[in-house]
Amino acid sequence: MTVQTRYAGPLDTWPADRSILPAHTYLDQAVYETEVREIFQGRWVWAGFEHWAGTPGDSRPITVAGRPLLLARDKQGVLRVFHNLCRHRGLVLSEEPSTRGRLRCPYHYWTFNLDGSLCGTPYWDRTKGSAPDDETRDRLSLLPVHHATWAGMVFVHLGGEPEAPLTDLLAPLTERWAGVDLTRLHLAGERRYEIQANWKLPVENFLDFYHLPFVHPQVGPAAAALDIHDVALSADIVGGCYPRGASGKADKTEVPLPRLGDGVPDDFLERQELYALFPNALVFLEADWFQVIAFEPAGPEATVEHMAVFVDATAAGDGFAAARASLCEVLFEVNDQDVPILERMQRGRRSPAADHNHLDPHWDQISARFQVRVAEILEAAGHG
Known part of the structure; x- marks a missing residue:
């Protein structure tokens, strides 16, 4: 220190x-775009608060570096972050906070659980009640985002595999505040x-x-x-x-x-x-x-x-x-x-x-x- x-x-x-x-x-717009790309898309950044999805079944859309993301707390209470896009045609899946426990795309009614799994695909093969095979269903889950939490906050890393965990970057502060x-x-x-x-x-x-x-x-x-x-x-x-x-x-x-x-x-x-x-x-x-x-x-x-x-x-x-x-x-x-x-x-x-x-x-x-x-x-x- x-x-x-x-x-x-x-x-x-x-x-x-x-x-x-x-x-x-x-x-300057060009400078701003560089900052978004080099700073906000390439390192750990604050993305929201844990209480924005505080109860199992809660979800909330957020925006980080211009990208639509989604905070979701699944049935087991695990907080997750996903790219906020339906895996079918790329529609933004959610535009408002929800407590429904599932997310349904308004375009073709593909439905996702809050653990990201695909659970509904009406008329998948053009017949009533049809669904994809398990391998395809798993492949079409919502795409996760690297995230971590600290002090009630949610941080995300959009730039691929993080160069270091958030805990390493925060270590000088968490050590200083060790008694709190x-x-x-x-x-x-x-x-x-x-x-x-x-x-x-x-x-x-x-x-x-x-x-x-x-x-x-x-x-x-x-x-x-x-x-x-x-x-x-x-x-x-x-x-x-x-x-x-x-x-x-x-x-x-x-x-x-x-x-x-x-x-x-x-x-x-x-x-x-x-x-x-x-x-x-x-x-x-x-x-x-x-x-x-x-x-x-x-x-x-x-x-x-x-x-x-x-x-x-x-x-x-x-x-x-x-x-x-x-x-x-x-x-x-x-x-x-x-x-x-x-x-x-x-x-x-x-x-x-x-x-x-x-x-x-x-x-x-x-x-x-x-x-x-x-x-x-x-x-x-x-x-x-």
């Missing part, structure tokens, strides 16, 4: 009047946002600790933003730690929420930790709650953002209902305040003057790590 308060890297050598990522990389039990999460609240901004800006804003006292004055004074350590756990996990962030803010709930598991160390009671998991999951942890802001790029200037707040499973009852609602109100308000800022930054990228933005080495060092990560990928793809 590397903890640092100053980034010894691009900001030391980059001209002060230049951005690491030029303005056109937030606007993220298998005990209970959903407290969730919102969906449609933001007119490039997908990179929500990440950069999340890693921008400078703006907190000005855009979100309710979270504390400017002095609180000075008390943070920039943390780079790996090239793909960067963020920060407020050693006294939780204790320095007003209580979010009147009734204290239980800790996330019995192993949360006492020093975590005062800490806040927030990390960007490259490319599209932003996670925020305190001892008694966990927040995710994750997103789907929807175009060069459009992003669909999903925010979810989780508490410990022991806080799921009516006795904590007011506390859960109060927590969500506070956290959603912060995100609501960020949306117009993101959209104004996006509009600013349309000016040629945006290529002369000044990155402040005292504040922007951790955001620069994210920008460099993207820049390296774009350069390798020929967008030097």
Whole structure:
């Protein structure tokens, strides 16, 4: 693990009047398509939440890197991810969440179980009640997608066999959070946002600790933003730690929420930790709650953002209902305040003057790590 308060890297050598990522990389369709192909189709990416298909028989269509996928929880409770296409003529199989336990294509009524198996093919050989042989039936099951789950989230890998399991990539963070039990999460609240901004800006804003006292004055004074350590756990996990962030803010709930598991160390009671998991999951942890802001790029200037707040499973009852609602109100308000800022930054990228933005080495060092990560990928793809 590397903890640092100053980034010894691009900001030391980059001209002060230049951005690491030029303005056109937030606007250009060709750049966007390269990012979708090289970033979102070629590595582990956030795809959804486990609770989107939380009960056996549930299914929900999702989109990752422009590709239609399907979350499904079969009769045995196993969560699966499939390409959301009927195996007959390639029709998108599902367009709405369902609890029916099966999926039926509206074109020819081919039907699939939620384990992916084909179970219905009307008039297969043009006779009533006919069906394919077992080998053909097995061959025509829904096509699976590499997936893994962690902390209530579902991640997928669209680029063939993953170069490493998700657990390996997350290891620096899971080791750091070893005392927190993220298998005990209970959903407290969730919102969906449609933001007119490039997908990179929500990440950069999340890693921008400078703006907190000005855009979100309710979270504390400017002095609180000075008390943070920039943390780079790996090239793909960067963020920060407020050693006294939780204790320095007003209580979010009147009734204290239980800790996330019995192993949360006492020093975590005062800490806040927030990390960007490259490319599209932003996670925020305190001892008694966990927040995710994750997103789907929807175009060069459009992003669909999903925010979810989780508490410990022991806080799921009516006795904590007011506390859960109060927590969500506070956290959603912060995100609501960020949306117009993101959209104004996006509009600013349309000016040629945006290529002369000044990155402040005292504040922007951790955001620069994210920008460099993207820049390296774009350069390798020929967008030097």
